[in-house]
Amino acid sequence: MQRAPPQNKLLQQLSDQDLQKIIRHGKTIQMEFGQLLCEEGKDCGFVYFPLSGFISILTSMQHNQGLEVGLIGNEGMLGVLSSIGVHLSPVQAVVQGNGTALQIETQVFTAELKDSSTLQHLMQQYLAFYVIQLTRLVCCNHYHETEPRLARWLLMTHDRADGDQFFLTHQYLASMLGVRRSSVTEAAGALLQKNIIDYHRGQIHILNRTALEKVSCSCYRDLLDKQQLFLPDLPSVQTDFVR
Amino acid sequence: MQRAPPQNKLLQQLSDQDLQKIIRHGKTIQMEFGQLLCEEGKDCGFVYFPLSGFISILTSMQHNQGLEVGLIGNEGMLGVLSSIGVHLSPVQAVVQGNGTALQIETQVFTAELKDSSTLQHLMQQYLAFYVIQLTRLVCCNHYHETEPRLARWLLMTHDRADGDQFFLTHQYLASMLGVRRSSVTEAAGALLQKNIIDYHRGQIHILNRTALEKVSCSCYRDLLDKQQLFLPDLPSVQTDFVR
DNA sequence: AAAGTTTAGTGCTGTGGCGAACAGAAATCT
DNA sequence: AGATTTCTGTTCGCCACAGCACTAAACTTT
Structure with a gap:
């Protein structure tokens, strides 16, 4: 798998011409853990295409009842709804893993959209995939x-991280999954005992990816398959062996 | 509230000209309880705008684990994804309440879309609302x-039904909510005791809508508010008194 | 070195919902 | 009229997770 230069797999599907134009109109920014890219109910003014690192999409209700509803790495983008003219984000977006992203002003992006039917089509496919992800998430x-x-969450993160390690405390995982911190401790402890993962004060280490897939619910595989179906040109993630 | 002629509130927002054109290209069909309008993973070839009655949108995983992810009455439509060029439905659609709908061939509909920017905008707004609904559903x-x-489910159904009664057995409700039949019996029994609803062999009767709103989770109100935000021209549902 | 903070492990009780099963009542079929 | 099916009520044991609290490390700050 090529790792340099970092590239966004969605944008890779554009023609060189369109790609250059988009890159020229955007700005490559650093994303740092915890950085708030977008607040719920607000217009954050930009869309983002991660090149490395990843972003967590969160929704919340009253009483601190929150949940993660999406995880975006270099296979996706933040702000799809802008492509259908909706600029108020219904969700919060927080950087989960350090990296870089192409940041484009919403206005510039939508102008770009008008010019490129390839980009339009790409956004439509990505939006459909996002809807399908949400639908499955309700069930899962x-x-x-x-x-x-x-x-499943660890697998998705592993796909988006650039190595076998990433930083996430039990507390953090709990708020992603919508469970108690001690439930995560229990579940993570079970994975630890099976030698599938290792962790220490937030540093999570994936030891056996194949085994992790086996204990994960099928939603992981099913959604990867859907991704292939809707965004077929994306290079598929290698998952049949231990990396 | 005007009830005749039955009309779809989405389409009502179009200009007379566009509306007439759409009606001319579509066909008003009867919808009957249990009728399967669309299978999961298939292209059903049509989009539907309910005029009366309502449609349930269902998703499922292995082992009969299914859930309702949408309820569509004359405030919405079936097949939004067609408006972004995705014709394979990720969900199953079943008629829940008898009524009529404007049925339009997908191809005709997308052709129509190209001609009317108003319709385009309407579809975009509806799609965004659908995404927001899904996001909330994950949490709820x-x-x-x-x-x-x-x-909440009863309230949503009440809004889409044309009276205070509708047909739904506990078993049916259970599969919508993703719980056991006897859990529904329990919950419905509680509402019965509070004189909020009455039911008998599938005939559900809403007795006290105000009280029903109070025992419902806030998601009902919150989503109605979002609907107003995204599709502001829709006449709002009267909910502050017992109908 | 001491104090504070963050992260993780553990142990209680309480409970909502599951699975499975049985029973009665009402409707429908033969 | 009797038999079958559909719908609802109820019970019993079980379990995953909630809520809460306390402890023990490990790291950070002063």
């Missing part, structure tokens, strides 16, 4: 237990 | 208990 969160969900 | 289904969720 309702039926599946903490351990498989945790495993 | 995860955190809220059966009784408030049941109440």
